[in-house]
Amino acid sequence: xxxxxxxxxxxxxxxxxxxxxxxxxxxxxxxxxxxxxxxxxxxxxxxxxxxxxxxxxxxxxxxxxxxxxxxxxxxxxxxxxxxxxxxxxxxxxxxxxxxxxxxxxxxxxxxxxxxxxxxxxxxx
Numbered sequence: 001x002x003x004x005x006x007x008x009x010x011x012x013x014x015x016x017x018x019x020x021x022x023x024x025x026x027x028x029x030x031x032x033x034x035x036x037x038x039x040x041x042x043x044x045x046x047x048x049x050x051x052x053x054x055x056x057x058x059x060x061x062x063x064x065x066x067x068x069x070x071x072x073x074x075x076x077x078x079x080x081x082x083x084x085x086x087x088x089x090x091x092x093x094x095x096x097x098x099x100x101x102x103x104x105x106x107x108x109x110x111x112x113x114x115x116x117x118x119x120x121x122x123x124x
Contacts, residue, residue, distance in 0.1 A: 005030055006122065007049065009035065011053065012034075012083075019034075030120075079119035081116065084102070
């Protein structure tokens with residue numbers, strides 16, 4: 001990676017999956033801030049700037065779409081990647097709260113790396 005590492009907020013309520021994502025992204029050179037709830041992610045975004053947020057769609061207390069709306073109200077330039085074990089076809093309707101990209105679980109790490117590079121403005 002060139003210059004400063006890109007900062008990524010990862011929000012996932014499955015602790016093992018969160019840990020796995022955090023470790024993978026750090027190995028790829030990203031500076032990662034993990035959060036296990038939407039509220040924790042929002043709190044982090046109030047205090048730290050992020051280039052990209054990766055969030056699970058199904059979180060306790062708030063769904064991923066609403067979470068992205070909240071985060072983008074705090075940091076309009078932050079890019080978003082929504083992940084889910086459920087089909088995300090309903091996200092294909094025109095709506096400003098849509099994520100910039102989404103992936104279905106199980107995640108293919110090569111695709112995650114490619115999408116994240118595009119969202120962070122890095123060469124693939």
